[in-house]
Amino acid sequence: MMKYILFVFALIFAIGANAQGVMQHTPKGALYQIYTQNTGEKIKDGDIITFQYIQKTDKDSVLYSTYASGHVGQARIQPSQNVADLMEIFPLLAVKDSVLVKVPTDSLFKGHDDKRPSFFPKGSNLNFIIKILKAQSMDAFMAEVKQAEITGANKYIADHKLNLQTTASGLKYVITQPSTKRKALKGDTLLVNYAGRGLDDKVFDSSIEVIAKGAGLQQPGRTYEPLRVVLGTDGIIAGWDEGLLLLNEGSKAIFVIPSNLAYGAQGQGADIKPFSTLVFDIELVKIKPVKHTAAPAAKTAAKKPVYKKKVTANKN
Known part of the structure:
Protein backbone atom coordinates (compact mmCIF):
# COMPACT_ATOMS: atom_id res chain seq x y z
CA MET A 1 0.00 0.00 0.00
CA SER A 137 -1.63 -8.80 -31.04
CA MET A 138 -4.89 -10.68 -30.61
CA ASP A 139 -3.13 -13.99 -31.38
CA ALA A 140 -0.44 -13.37 -28.77
CA PHE A 141 -3.01 -12.24 -26.22
CA MET A 142 -5.20 -15.33 -26.75
CA ALA A 143 -2.19 -17.67 -26.51
CA GLU A 144 -1.20 -16.05 -23.21
CA VAL A 145 -4.76 -16.19 -21.84
CA LYS A 146 -5.17 -19.87 -22.76
CA GLN A 147 -1.84 -20.79 -21.21
CA ALA A 148 -2.73 -18.89 -18.01
CA GLU A 149 -6.06 -20.74 -17.85
CA ILE A 150 -4.37 -24.13 -18.31
CA THR A 151 -1.75 -23.31 -15.68
CA GLY A 152 -4.42 -22.20 -13.20
CA ALA A 153 -6.54 -25.30 -13.78
CA ASN A 154 -3.55 -27.63 -13.42
CA LYS A 155 -2.57 -25.96 -10.15
CA TYR A 156 -6.12 -26.32 -8.82
CA ILE A 157 -6.20 -30.01 -9.75
CA ALA A 158 -2.79 -30.65 -8.15
CA ASP A 159 -3.63 -28.67 -4.98
CA HIS A 160 -6.92 -30.59 -4.55
CA LYS A 161 -5.32 -33.95 -5.47
CA LEU A 162 -7.99 -34.71 -8.07
CA ASN A 163 -7.53 -37.83 -10.17
CA LEU A 164 -9.46 -36.80 -13.28
CA GLN A 165 -10.24 -38.29 -16.65
CA THR A 166 -10.23 -36.02 -19.71
CA THR A 167 -12.57 -36.28 -22.68
CA ALA A 168 -11.65 -35.40 -26.27
CA SER A 169 -13.24 -31.95 -25.86
CA GLY A 170 -11.16 -31.12 -22.77
CA LEU A 171 -13.77 -31.74 -20.07
CA LYS A 172 -12.12 -33.16 -16.94
CA TYR A 173 -14.16 -35.25 -14.52
CA VAL A 174 -14.12 -37.83 -11.77
CA ILE A 175 -17.10 -39.88 -10.60
CA THR A 176 -16.98 -39.69 -6.80
CA GLN A 177 -20.07 -41.83 -6.15
CA PRO A 178 -20.79 -44.49 -8.79
CA SER A 179 -24.24 -45.91 -9.47
CA THR A 180 -25.54 -48.90 -11.40
CA LYS A 181 -28.86 -47.28 -12.29
CA ARG A 182 -29.71 -46.18 -15.84
CA LYS A 183 -27.52 -43.67 -17.64
CA ALA A 184 -28.73 -40.30 -18.90
CA LEU A 185 -29.52 -39.97 -22.62
CA LYS A 186 -30.14 -36.94 -24.82
CA GLY A 187 -33.72 -35.76 -24.47
CA ASP A 188 -34.06 -37.02 -20.89
CA THR A 189 -35.13 -34.62 -18.16
CA LEU A 190 -32.66 -34.67 -15.27
CA LEU A 191 -32.88 -33.37 -11.72
CA VAL A 192 -29.42 -32.18 -10.71
CA ASN A 193 -27.99 -30.81 -7.47
CA TYR A 194 -24.83 -28.77 -7.91
CA ALA A 195 -22.37 -26.30 -6.46
CA GLY A 196 -20.28 -24.20 -8.84
CA ARG A 197 -17.02 -22.50 -7.93
CA GLY A 198 -14.06 -20.80 -9.56
CA LEU A 199 -10.44 -21.85 -9.28
CA ASP A 200 -10.24 -19.63 -6.18
CA ASP A 201 -12.78 -22.02 -4.55
CA LYS A 202 -15.33 -19.20 -4.26
CA VAL A 203 -18.86 -20.60 -4.72
CA PHE A 204 -20.82 -18.56 -7.27
CA ASP A 205 -24.01 -20.65 -7.35
CA SER A 206 -25.59 -23.72 -5.77
CA SER A 207 -28.93 -25.50 -5.73
CA ILE A 208 -28.19 -26.61 -2.14
CA GLU A 209 -29.26 -24.13 0.53
CA VAL A 210 -26.63 -24.94 3.14
CA ILE A 211 -23.82 -24.50 0.58
CA ALA A 212 -25.26 -21.28 -0.85
CA LYS A 213 -25.77 -19.69 2.56
CA GLY A 214 -22.40 -20.96 3.82
CA ALA A 215 -20.79 -19.16 0.86
CA GLY A 216 -22.69 -15.96 1.66
CA LEU A 217 -24.69 -15.95 -1.58
CA GLN A 218 -27.55 -13.49 -1.56
CA GLN A 219 -30.41 -15.15 -3.48
CA PRO A 220 -33.65 -13.81 -1.94
CA GLY A 221 -36.76 -15.71 -2.93
CA ARG A 222 -34.87 -18.65 -4.42
CA THR A 223 -36.31 -22.11 -3.88
CA TYR A 224 -33.47 -24.52 -3.21
CA GLU A 225 -34.17 -27.74 -5.07
CA PRO A 226 -32.52 -29.83 -7.80
CA LEU A 227 -32.22 -28.04 -11.13
CA ARG A 228 -34.37 -29.43 -13.95
CA VAL A 229 -32.29 -29.98 -17.09
CA VAL A 230 -33.31 -31.36 -20.48
CA LEU A 231 -30.21 -32.83 -22.11
CA GLY A 232 -29.37 -31.75 -25.64
CA THR A 233 -31.57 -28.64 -25.78
CA ASP A 234 -28.87 -25.92 -25.51
CA GLY A 235 -30.23 -24.85 -22.12
CA ILE A 236 -26.96 -25.55 -20.30
CA ILE A 237 -23.26 -25.00 -20.91
CA ALA A 238 -21.52 -27.51 -23.18
CA GLY A 239 -19.48 -28.96 -20.32
CA TRP A 240 -22.65 -29.95 -18.47
CA ASP A 241 -24.31 -31.28 -21.62
CA GLU A 242 -21.36 -33.59 -22.21
CA GLY A 243 -20.60 -34.45 -18.59
CA LEU A 244 -24.13 -35.44 -17.57
CA LEU A 245 -24.18 -38.05 -20.34
CA LEU A 246 -21.37 -39.81 -18.46
CA LEU A 247 -23.41 -40.21 -15.27
CA ASN A 248 -25.92 -42.72 -13.97
CA GLU A 249 -28.92 -41.80 -11.86
CA GLY A 250 -27.80 -41.43 -8.24
CA SER A 251 -24.14 -40.84 -9.07
CA LYS A 252 -22.00 -37.89 -7.99
CA ALA A 253 -19.09 -36.31 -9.81
CA ILE A 254 -16.71 -33.38 -10.01
CA PHE A 255 -16.49 -31.56 -13.35
CA VAL A 256 -13.57 -29.25 -14.15
CA ILE A 257 -14.83 -27.36 -17.19
CA PRO A 258 -12.52 -25.19 -19.35
CA SER A 259 -13.87 -21.85 -20.49
CA ASN A 260 -14.45 -22.98 -24.08
CA LEU A 261 -17.03 -25.44 -22.69
CA ALA A 262 -18.45 -22.86 -20.25
CA TYR A 263 -18.85 -19.08 -20.72
CA GLY A 264 -15.80 -18.41 -22.90
CA ALA A 265 -14.61 -14.90 -23.60
CA GLN A 266 -17.87 -13.32 -22.37
CA GLY A 267 -17.88 -14.66 -18.82
CA GLN A 268 -21.10 -14.51 -16.82
CA GLY A 269 -21.91 -11.67 -14.46
CA ALA A 270 -19.48 -10.38 -11.86
CA ASP A 271 -18.44 -13.77 -10.51
CA ILE A 272 -17.42 -15.59 -13.69
CA LYS A 273 -14.70 -13.66 -15.48
CA PRO A 274 -13.88 -14.18 -19.16
CA PHE A 275 -11.82 -17.33 -19.88
CA SER A 276 -12.64 -18.90 -16.50
CA THR A 277 -12.30 -22.62 -15.83
CA LEU A 278 -15.19 -23.68 -13.59
CA VAL A 279 -15.48 -26.50 -11.06
CA PHE A 280 -18.81 -28.18 -10.31
CA ASP A 281 -19.80 -30.72 -7.67
CA ILE A 282 -22.65 -32.61 -9.37
CA GLU A 283 -25.28 -35.06 -8.14
CA LEU A 284 -27.60 -36.63 -10.71
CA VAL A 285 -30.60 -37.03 -8.42
CA LYS A 286 -33.15 -38.41 -10.87
CA ILE A 287 -33.65 -39.19 -14.56
CA LYS A 288 -37.06 -38.78 -16.15
CA PRO A 289 -36.54 -40.61 -19.42
CA VAL A 290 -38.30 -39.87 -22.66
CA LYS A 291 -39.19 -42.67 -25.01
CA HIS A 292 -36.12 -43.28 -27.11
CA THR A 293 -36.67 -44.87 -30.50
CA ALA A 294 -34.28 -47.64 -31.26
CA ALA A 295 -31.78 -46.88 -33.97
CA PRO A 296 -32.76 -48.63 -37.22
CA ALA A 297 -30.81 -51.75 -37.93
CA ALA A 298 -28.14 -51.31 -40.55
CA LYS A 299 -29.21 -52.63 -43.91
CA THR A 300 -27.09 -55.45 -45.29
CA ALA A 301 -26.68 -56.02 -48.97
CA ALA A 302 -28.82 -58.90 -50.24
CA LYS A 303 -26.82 -61.98 -51.05
CA LYS A 304 -26.73 -62.73 -54.71
CA PRO A 305 -27.47 -66.39 -55.49
CA VAL A 306 -24.53 -68.36 -56.73
CA TYR A 307 -25.34 -69.88 -60.07
CA LYS A 308 -23.44 -72.87 -61.34
CA LYS A 309 -22.99 -72.98 -65.05
CA LYS A 310 -24.95 -75.91 -66.45
CA VAL A 311 -22.73 -78.19 -68.48
CA THR A 312 -24.46 -80.16 -71.24
CA ALA A 313 -22.89 -83.08 -73.01
CA ASN A 314 -22.08 -82.68 -76.65
CA LYS A 315 -24.20 -85.20 -78.44
CA ASN A 316 -22.28 -84.96 -81.66
Whole structure:
Protein backbone atom coordinates (compact mmCIF):
# COMPACT_ATOMS: atom_id res chain seq x y z
CA MET A 1 0.00 0.00 0.00
CA MET A 2 2.86 2.40 0.84
CA LYS A 3 4.41 1.69 -2.58
CA TYR A 4 1.08 2.64 -4.20
CA ILE A 5 0.81 5.88 -2.19
CA LEU A 6 4.39 6.87 -3.07
CA PHE A 7 3.77 6.14 -6.75
CA VAL A 8 0.61 8.26 -6.83
CA PHE A 9 2.37 11.09 -4.98
CA ALA A 10 5.29 11.05 -7.44
CA LEU A 11 2.98 10.97 -10.46
CA ILE A 12 0.80 13.80 -9.19
CA PHE A 13 3.92 15.84 -8.47
CA ALA A 14 5.06 15.24 -12.06
CA ILE A 15 1.66 16.36 -13.33
CA GLY A 16 1.84 19.56 -11.34
CA ALA A 17 5.33 20.26 -12.64
CA ASN A 18 4.64 19.53 -16.30
CA ALA A 19 0.96 20.02 -17.06
CA GLN A 20 0.80 23.80 -17.14
CA GLY A 21 0.60 25.21 -20.68
CA VAL A 22 1.75 22.03 -22.45
CA MET A 23 -1.49 20.04 -22.75
CA GLN A 24 -2.48 19.02 -26.28
CA HIS A 25 -5.96 18.49 -27.73
CA THR A 26 -7.39 15.40 -29.42
CA PRO A 27 -9.89 15.93 -32.29
CA LYS A 28 -12.78 15.04 -29.95
CA GLY A 29 -11.72 17.54 -27.29
CA ALA A 30 -9.72 15.65 -24.67
CA LEU A 31 -6.54 17.23 -23.28
CA TYR A 32 -3.43 15.12 -22.79
CA GLN A 33 0.23 15.21 -21.92
CA ILE A 34 2.64 12.29 -22.36
CA TYR A 35 5.23 12.20 -19.57
CA THR A 36 7.56 9.40 -20.61
CA GLN A 37 7.88 8.99 -24.37
CA ASN A 38 9.58 5.66 -25.04
CA THR A 39 11.17 4.78 -28.35
CA GLY A 40 9.29 1.48 -28.79
CA GLU A 41 6.61 0.78 -31.39
CA LYS A 42 3.38 2.73 -30.93
CA ILE A 43 0.17 0.92 -30.06
CA LYS A 44 -1.71 -0.21 -33.20
CA ASP A 45 -5.33 -0.71 -34.16
CA GLY A 46 -6.41 -4.19 -33.04
CA ASP A 47 -3.80 -4.48 -30.28
CA ILE A 48 -4.84 -5.67 -26.84
CA ILE A 49 -3.35 -3.37 -24.22
CA THR A 50 -2.86 -3.89 -20.50
CA PHE A 51 -2.52 -0.77 -18.38
CA GLN A 52 -2.68 0.74 -14.91
CA TYR A 53 -4.81 3.82 -14.37
CA ILE A 54 -6.14 6.22 -11.78
CA GLN A 55 -9.38 8.20 -12.23
CA LYS A 56 -9.54 11.52 -10.39
CA THR A 57 -11.57 14.70 -10.13
CA ASP A 58 -10.02 18.14 -10.69
CA LYS A 59 -9.63 18.36 -6.91
CA ASP A 60 -7.46 15.21 -6.89
CA SER A 61 -10.14 12.99 -5.31
CA VAL A 62 -9.42 9.44 -6.48
CA LEU A 63 -12.52 7.79 -7.96
CA TYR A 64 -10.87 4.51 -8.98
CA SER A 65 -7.39 3.04 -9.07
CA THR A 66 -6.21 -0.24 -10.57
CA TYR A 67 -3.23 -0.05 -8.20
CA ALA A 68 -5.60 -0.11 -5.21
CA SER A 69 -8.04 -2.65 -6.66
CA GLY A 70 -5.37 -5.07 -7.88
CA HIS A 71 -7.10 -5.43 -11.27
CA VAL A 72 -5.35 -3.91 -14.30
CA GLY A 73 -7.28 -2.40 -17.19
CA GLN A 74 -7.43 -4.09 -20.59
CA ALA A 75 -8.83 -2.89 -23.90
CA ARG A 76 -8.75 -3.69 -27.59
CA ILE A 77 -7.75 -0.74 -29.72
CA GLN A 78 -10.40 0.34 -32.23
CA PRO A 79 -11.60 3.58 -33.81
CA SER A 80 -12.77 6.11 -31.23
CA GLN A 81 -16.53 6.38 -30.69
CA ASN A 82 -16.51 9.15 -28.08
CA VAL A 83 -14.12 11.36 -26.16
CA ALA A 84 -14.24 9.16 -23.05
CA ASP A 85 -13.16 5.87 -24.67
CA LEU A 86 -9.54 7.16 -24.87
CA MET A 87 -9.06 5.48 -28.25
CA GLU A 88 -7.62 8.75 -29.60
CA ILE A 89 -4.95 8.59 -26.86
CA PHE A 90 -3.69 5.00 -26.85
CA PRO A 91 -2.22 5.00 -30.41
CA LEU A 92 0.00 7.92 -29.35
CA LEU A 93 1.71 5.74 -26.74
CA ALA A 94 4.27 2.96 -26.55
CA VAL A 95 4.74 0.35 -23.83
CA LYS A 96 5.91 1.93 -20.53
CA ASP A 97 4.60 5.37 -21.53
CA SER A 98 2.64 7.37 -18.95
CA VAL A 99 0.06 10.01 -19.83
CA LEU A 100 -2.34 12.43 -18.19
CA VAL A 101 -5.71 12.73 -19.95
CA LYS A 102 -8.41 15.27 -19.11
CA VAL A 103 -11.89 14.44 -20.44
CA PRO A 104 -14.34 17.39 -20.27
CA THR A 105 -17.36 16.38 -18.18
CA ASP A 106 -19.51 18.78 -20.25
CA SER A 107 -19.04 16.30 -23.11
CA LEU A 108 -19.82 13.32 -20.89
CA PHE A 109 -23.08 14.77 -19.55
CA LYS A 110 -24.25 16.58 -22.68
CA GLY A 111 -28.02 16.12 -22.83
CA HIS A 112 -27.95 14.36 -19.43
CA ASP A 113 -27.12 17.22 -17.10
CA ASP A 114 -29.60 15.92 -14.51
CA LYS A 115 -27.29 12.93 -14.01
CA ARG A 116 -24.19 15.06 -13.37
CA PRO A 117 -22.78 14.35 -9.87
CA SER A 118 -21.84 17.28 -7.65
CA PHE A 119 -18.13 16.47 -7.82
CA PHE A 120 -18.22 17.11 -11.59
CA PRO A 121 -19.43 20.73 -11.89
CA LYS A 122 -19.74 22.37 -15.30
CA GLY A 123 -16.35 23.09 -16.83
CA SER A 124 -14.64 20.30 -14.85
CA ASN A 125 -12.72 17.29 -16.10
CA LEU A 126 -12.55 13.57 -15.50
CA ASN A 127 -8.81 12.95 -15.20
CA PHE A 128 -6.96 9.75 -16.08
CA ILE A 129 -3.36 8.94 -15.18
CA ILE A 130 -2.39 5.96 -17.34
CA LYS A 131 0.70 3.76 -17.60
CA ILE A 132 0.90 1.24 -20.47
CA LEU A 133 2.19 -2.15 -19.31
CA LYS A 134 1.78 -4.32 -22.39
CA ALA A 135 0.58 -4.26 -26.00
CA GLN A 136 -0.08 -7.52 -27.86
CA SER A 137 -1.63 -8.80 -31.04
CA MET A 138 -4.89 -10.68 -30.61
CA ASP A 139 -3.13 -13.99 -31.38
CA ALA A 140 -0.44 -13.37 -28.77
CA PHE A 141 -3.01 -12.24 -26.22
CA MET A 142 -5.20 -15.33 -26.75
CA ALA A 143 -2.19 -17.67 -26.51
CA GLU A 144 -1.20 -16.05 -23.21
CA VAL A 145 -4.76 -16.19 -21.84
CA LYS A 146 -5.17 -19.87 -22.76
CA GLN A 147 -1.84 -20.79 -21.21
CA ALA A 148 -2.73 -18.89 -18.01
CA GLU A 149 -6.06 -20.74 -17.85
CA ILE A 150 -4.37 -24.13 -18.31
CA THR A 151 -1.75 -23.31 -15.68
CA GLY A 152 -4.42 -22.20 -13.20
CA ALA A 153 -6.54 -25.30 -13.78
CA ASN A 154 -3.55 -27.63 -13.42
CA LYS A 155 -2.57 -25.96 -10.15
CA TYR A 156 -6.12 -26.32 -8.82
CA ILE A 157 -6.20 -30.01 -9.75
CA ALA A 158 -2.79 -30.65 -8.15
CA ASP A 159 -3.63 -28.67 -4.98
CA HIS A 160 -6.92 -30.59 -4.55
CA LYS A 161 -5.32 -33.95 -5.47
CA LEU A 162 -7.99 -34.71 -8.07
CA ASN A 163 -7.53 -37.83 -10.17
CA LEU A 164 -9.46 -36.80 -13.28
CA GLN A 165 -10.24 -38.29 -16.65
CA THR A 166 -10.23 -36.02 -19.71
CA THR A 167 -12.57 -36.28 -22.68
CA ALA A 168 -11.65 -35.40 -26.27
CA SER A 169 -13.24 -31.95 -25.86
CA GLY A 170 -11.16 -31.12 -22.77
CA LEU A 171 -13.77 -31.74 -20.07
CA LYS A 172 -12.12 -33.16 -16.94
CA TYR A 173 -14.16 -35.25 -14.52
CA VAL A 174 -14.12 -37.83 -11.77
CA ILE A 175 -17.10 -39.88 -10.60
CA THR A 176 -16.98 -39.69 -6.80
CA GLN A 177 -20.07 -41.83 -6.15
CA PRO A 178 -20.79 -44.49 -8.79
CA SER A 179 -24.24 -45.91 -9.47
CA THR A 180 -25.54 -48.90 -11.40
CA LYS A 181 -28.86 -47.28 -12.29
CA ARG A 182 -29.71 -46.18 -15.84
CA LYS A 183 -27.52 -43.67 -17.64
CA ALA A 184 -28.73 -40.30 -18.90
CA LEU A 185 -29.52 -39.97 -22.62
CA LYS A 186 -30.14 -36.94 -24.82
CA GLY A 187 -33.72 -35.76 -24.47
CA ASP A 188 -34.06 -37.02 -20.89
CA THR A 189 -35.13 -34.62 -18.16
CA LEU A 190 -32.66 -34.67 -15.27
CA LEU A 191 -32.88 -33.37 -11.72
CA VAL A 192 -29.42 -32.18 -10.71
CA ASN A 193 -27.99 -30.81 -7.47
CA TYR A 194 -24.83 -28.77 -7.91
CA ALA A 195 -22.37 -26.30 -6.46
CA GLY A 196 -20.28 -24.20 -8.84
CA ARG A 197 -17.02 -22.50 -7.93
CA GLY A 198 -14.06 -20.80 -9.56
CA LEU A 199 -10.44 -21.85 -9.28
CA ASP A 200 -10.24 -19.63 -6.18
CA ASP A 201 -12.78 -22.02 -4.55
CA LYS A 202 -15.33 -19.20 -4.26
CA VAL A 203 -18.86 -20.60 -4.72
CA PHE A 204 -20.82 -18.56 -7.27
CA ASP A 205 -24.01 -20.65 -7.35
CA SER A 206 -25.59 -23.72 -5.77
CA SER A 207 -28.93 -25.50 -5.73
CA ILE A 208 -28.19 -26.61 -2.14
CA GLU A 209 -29.26 -24.13 0.53
CA VAL A 210 -26.63 -24.94 3.14
CA ILE A 211 -23.82 -24.50 0.58
CA ALA A 212 -25.26 -21.28 -0.85
CA LYS A 213 -25.77 -19.69 2.56
CA GLY A 214 -22.40 -20.96 3.82
CA ALA A 215 -20.79 -19.16 0.86
CA GLY A 216 -22.69 -15.96 1.66
CA LEU A 217 -24.69 -15.95 -1.58
CA GLN A 218 -27.55 -13.49 -1.56
CA GLN A 219 -30.41 -15.15 -3.48
CA PRO A 220 -33.65 -13.81 -1.94
CA GLY A 221 -36.76 -15.71 -2.93
CA ARG A 222 -34.87 -18.65 -4.42
CA THR A 223 -36.31 -22.11 -3.88
CA TYR A 224 -33.47 -24.52 -3.21
CA GLU A 225 -34.17 -27.74 -5.07
CA PRO A 226 -32.52 -29.83 -7.80
CA LEU A 227 -32.22 -28.04 -11.13
CA ARG A 228 -34.37 -29.43 -13.95
CA VAL A 229 -32.29 -29.98 -17.09
CA VAL A 230 -33.31 -31.36 -20.48
CA LEU A 231 -30.21 -32.83 -22.11
CA GLY A 232 -29.37 -31.75 -25.64
CA THR A 233 -31.57 -28.64 -25.78
CA ASP A 234 -28.87 -25.92 -25.51
CA GLY A 235 -30.23 -24.85 -22.12
CA ILE A 236 -26.96 -25.55 -20.30
CA ILE A 237 -23.26 -25.00 -20.91
CA ALA A 238 -21.52 -27.51 -23.18
CA GLY A 239 -19.48 -28.96 -20.32
CA TRP A 240 -22.65 -29.95 -18.47
CA ASP A 241 -24.31 -31.28 -21.62
CA GLU A 242 -21.36 -33.59 -22.21
CA GLY A 243 -20.60 -34.45 -18.59
CA LEU A 244 -24.13 -35.44 -17.57
CA LEU A 245 -24.18 -38.05 -20.34
CA LEU A 246 -21.37 -39.81 -18.46
CA LEU A 247 -23.41 -40.21 -15.27
CA ASN A 248 -25.92 -42.72 -13.97
CA GLU A 249 -28.92 -41.80 -11.86
CA GLY A 250 -27.80 -41.43 -8.24
CA SER A 251 -24.14 -40.84 -9.07
CA LYS A 252 -22.00 -37.89 -7.99
CA ALA A 253 -19.09 -36.31 -9.81
CA ILE A 254 -16.71 -33.38 -10.01
CA PHE A 255 -16.49 -31.56 -13.35
CA VAL A 256 -13.57 -29.25 -14.15
CA ILE A 257 -14.83 -27.36 -17.19
CA PRO A 258 -12.52 -25.19 -19.35
CA SER A 259 -13.87 -21.85 -20.49
CA ASN A 260 -14.45 -22.98 -24.08
CA LEU A 261 -17.03 -25.44 -22.69
CA ALA A 262 -18.45 -22.86 -20.25
CA TYR A 263 -18.85 -19.08 -20.72
CA GLY A 264 -15.80 -18.41 -22.90
CA ALA A 265 -14.61 -14.90 -23.60
CA GLN A 266 -17.87 -13.32 -22.37
CA GLY A 267 -17.88 -14.66 -18.82
CA GLN A 268 -21.10 -14.51 -16.82
CA GLY A 269 -21.91 -11.67 -14.46
CA ALA A 270 -19.48 -10.38 -11.86
CA ASP A 271 -18.44 -13.77 -10.51
CA ILE A 272 -17.42 -15.59 -13.69
CA LYS A 273 -14.70 -13.66 -15.48
CA PRO A 274 -13.88 -14.18 -19.16
CA PHE A 275 -11.82 -17.33 -19.88
CA SER A 276 -12.64 -18.90 -16.50
CA THR A 277 -12.30 -22.62 -15.83
CA LEU A 278 -15.19 -23.68 -13.59
CA VAL A 279 -15.48 -26.50 -11.06
CA PHE A 280 -18.81 -28.18 -10.31
CA ASP A 281 -19.80 -30.72 -7.67
CA ILE A 282 -22.65 -32.61 -9.37
CA GLU A 283 -25.28 -35.06 -8.14
CA LEU A 284 -27.60 -36.63 -10.71
CA VAL A 285 -30.60 -37.03 -8.42
CA LYS A 286 -33.15 -38.41 -10.87
CA ILE A 287 -33.65 -39.19 -14.56
CA LYS A 288 -37.06 -38.78 -16.15
CA PRO A 289 -36.54 -40.61 -19.42
CA VAL A 290 -38.30 -39.87 -22.66
CA LYS A 291 -39.19 -42.67 -25.01
CA HIS A 292 -36.12 -43.28 -27.11
CA THR A 293 -36.67 -44.87 -30.50
CA ALA A 294 -34.28 -47.64 -31.26
CA ALA A 295 -31.78 -46.88 -33.97
CA PRO A 296 -32.76 -48.63 -37.22
CA ALA A 297 -30.81 -51.75 -37.93
CA ALA A 298 -28.14 -51.31 -40.55
CA LYS A 299 -29.21 -52.63 -43.91
CA THR A 300 -27.09 -55.45 -45.29
CA ALA A 301 -26.68 -56.02 -48.97
CA ALA A 302 -28.82 -58.90 -50.24
CA LYS A 303 -26.82 -61.98 -51.05
CA LYS A 304 -26.73 -62.73 -54.71
CA PRO A 305 -27.47 -66.39 -55.49
CA VAL A 306 -24.53 -68.36 -56.73
CA TYR A 307 -25.34 -69.88 -60.07
CA LYS A 308 -23.44 -72.87 -61.34
CA LYS A 309 -22.99 -72.98 -65.05
CA LYS A 310 -24.95 -75.91 -66.45
CA VAL A 311 -22.73 -78.19 -68.48
CA THR A 312 -24.46 -80.16 -71.24
CA ALA A 313 -22.89 -83.08 -73.01
CA ASN A 314 -22.08 -82.68 -76.65
CA LYS A 315 -24.20 -85.20 -78.44
CA ASN A 316 -22.28 -84.96 -81.66
